Amino acid sequence: MSDKDPNIENFLELIRKSRKGKFKIYIGMSAGVGKTYRMLQEAQTLSRNGVDVSIGYIETHGRKETVTQLEGLPVIPRRKLFYKGKELDELDVQAVINLHPEVVIIDELAHTNIEGSKNERRWQDVMDILDAGISVISAVNIQHIESLNVAVKQITGIEVTERIPDRVLKEADEVVNIDLTADELITRLKEGKIYAPDKIAIALQNFFQPEKILQLRELALKEVASQVERKIESELPGNGHLRPERFMACISSNHETAKKVIRKTSRLATYYHSKWLLLYVQTPREDGDKIGLASQRHLINNFKLATELGAEVIKLKQVNIAKGIMEMAEQHAITTICIGKPHLSLYNVIRSTAVFNQLLNKLAASNIDVVILS
Numbered sequence: 001m002s003d004k005d006p007n008i009e010n011f012l013e014l015i016r017k018s019r020k021g022k023f024k025i026y027i028g029m030s031a032g033v034g035k036t037y038r039m040l041q042e043a044q045t046l047s048r049n050g051v052d053v054s055i056g057y058i059e060t061h062g063r064k065e066t067v068t069q070l071e072g073l074p075v076i077p078r079r080k081l082f083y084k085g086k087e088l089d090e091l092d093v094q095a096v097i098n099l100h101p102e103v104v105i106i107d108e109l110a111h112t113n114i115e116g117s118k119n120e121r122r123w124q125d126v127m128d129i130l131d132a133g134i135s136v137i138s139a140v141n142i143q144h145i146e147s148l149n150v151a152v153k154q155i156t157g158i159e160v161t162e163r164i165p166d167r168v169l170k171e172a173d174e175v176v177n178i179d180l181t182a183d184e185l186i187t188r189l190k191e192g193k194i195y196a197p198d199k200i201a202i203a204l205q206n207f208f209q210p211e212k213i214l215q216l217r218e219l220a221l222k223e224v225a226s227q228v229e230r231k232i233e234s235e236l237p238g239n240g241h242l243r244p245e246r247f248m249a250c251i252s253s254n255h256e257t258a259k260k261v262i263r264k265t266s267r268l269a270t271y272y273h274s275k276w277l278l279l280y281v282q283t284p285r286e287d288g289d290k291i292g293l294a295s296q297r298h299l300i301n302n303f304k305l306a307t308e309l310g311a312e313v314i315k316l317k318q319v320n321i322a323k324g325i326m327e328m329a330e331q332h333a334i335t336t337i338c339i340g341k342p343h344l345s346l347y348n349v350i351r352s353t354a355v356f357n358q359l360l361n362k363l364a365a366s367n368i369d370v371v372i373l374s
Helices: 006-017 035-048 064-068 093-099 122-131 146-156 166-171 182-190 197-205 210-235 255-272 293-308 321-331 345-351 355-365
Strands: 023-028 053-057 079-083 086-090 103-106 135-141 174-178 246-251 275-282 312-317 336-340 369-373
Touching (some): 023 035, 023 210, 035 103, 035 174, 053 093, 166 210, 166 255, 174 210, 182 197, 182 210, 246 255, 246 321, 255 293, 255 336, 255 369, 275 293
Parallel strands (some): 023 135, 023 174, 103 135, 246 275, 336 369
């Protein structure tokens, strides 16, 4: 990689312009595309340019070409922890902050920390380090982004449990896609550059199928394009005459439906770079003493999920759901209301009342769109 690589020059300029920690994320469609290798290449280039760069946490997975890129780079020792009788290691956040390099390389952004760590997730460790004024270069696969959880499961058949909130990407100063064609990625797998030989056949039968790779690749490209668009809009003079989009997701205590509505509304808000709200209208039939503890717990978890995805959560007590939606839409200057598809209880409650027609008329007069999410 050339020391004059524009990609690295831009990040170097960001570091030099500000005392605040800058954040760069490499995104890939899957394991094996070369995210860690590229991070280490960048670290070497930064080091040659006189930047104080250290390795906070790297997983080489035994790949020879990746290991060679570590040569000469200072490595901050990991923190040792005992968990269930085994000695394990984690990123040592305090050591990074104490040593205070200009830039630290931290792999596997979506990693779940060992029990007993200060933070539950590594992305939270990264936020602490950025707050300390240290710039961070990290990496994540597209399947670990929270609002894409359902889409990834539909593609791969696997529910990814380690996820990062979409707002983490919004915090990044730069988001870079590491792209390979499906053929190139499968070739790397067959050459033993991703997994050990005994795992290759299973990988080819499961995750590493061309049609799955292509779909994940499309998700990654769209995500990075969206982040680039957000950056352009935030840094270049905007079109002041355009109406800013503002989404409102409406949910009931039906937790499975609520999750889908929350994630899909979050994706819409992300693509439009807009703010969004979550509205739960609590009718008398859904008072705390009238729904089960499990339903209450799911509802709280969905509020938490929406918050992590950047929503403002509003809980409104109202006998008439449609009226509550109308009031909140007007009060918060909502441009698009998102609800579940027709067979769901929330929609049926709205549809079964005379107020539903009033709602549609009011929204039409107010130039507010209604999106029914499947």
